[in-house]
Amino acid sequence: MLPRSDSPQVPDEPAAETNSDQLMRLLYQEHSGPLLMFVLRLTGGDRQRAEDVVQETLLRAWRNADRLGTSGQPSLRPWLVTVARRIVIDEHRSVMARPQEAYGEDLERFAEADATDQVLRRMTITAAFKTLSPAHREIILATYFKGRTLPEAAEELGLPIGTAKSRVYYGLRALRAALEAREVTES
Template identity: 50%
Template sequence: MHTADPLHSATRISTADEAVIRTLYLEHGGPLLGFALRLTGGDRAWAEDVVQETLLRAWRHPEALDPGRGSVRGWLCTVARNVVIDVGRARRARPPETGDAVLATVPDEGAEAEFDRAVLAWDVADAMAALSPEHRAVLLETYYRGSSVADAAKTLGVPEGTVKSRTYYALRALRVALEERGLVP
């Protein structure tokens, strides 16, 4: 409830009490709101809640409103200050509330796609690890390093025909390994 009018409180009050609170609000509401705004660092909604809670406490403790006990506005300001302190303590005692700043840390779609690519790369690396060393080596040379069949044959020390056949069977084995992991339909 973000209204400075204490009469919107869920608590039922009598007509006489309503008149007292309305008079308090008319006489002290503006200065009390200004004081509460300074206490809350300019948070108007919180300041309005502080004013409402302060006037509710005044209604609950009518003896404090006796001018013979001192300044009513002074008492209201002290109550408002205590309300702000109580809220501050309560906020420190529980986990912090999340605001819009937390949303800035949520990855956007581009970051999500990048994350998906990273997970896929890990899955493919895991599937590659399941291949024989010969199949793994030929796929690394031909697909990941981009070597031609002739260059792969020189690097691996095998004939070009062997590179071609190993590549064919390595791709089939890789497909099976990926299917086992649920990555290929």
């Protein structure tokens, strides 16, 4: 029988769509609570992740509603638990397959050590060392950089021990002043 053209046509919702909505509500009412408790244990108590897994599980059940009704199982819960467990396992494998993201991490601990600071220190000391008089440079070089004792340095340079002590004292003082002057100009 053809519809009359003078009456407005209001499309009815298909019966399958109404049944699938009812199926989804029924699945959620019956299985979401126990399924959430099960998945919470699998996710280590991460509630947000567990709720996402339950939602994905129920969505898969809804998509496969035509196959689930013919399986002859008295309850869908074993199937839902298996699907939820597999979703959690798949998520875990996917996280393990990707390298960890470093957002928010302290990037300094990933930096490799290099000799930049050491090179800069040496350059600063060398520049300050060049400002010393030749006599002060000579005694500081012998005692601090060559590792000689004061008597050994005095003997090597042919100086009396008192003169060597005096030159070390005033040489170090001049070196310190030169380094401090560089520090003030650099900052």
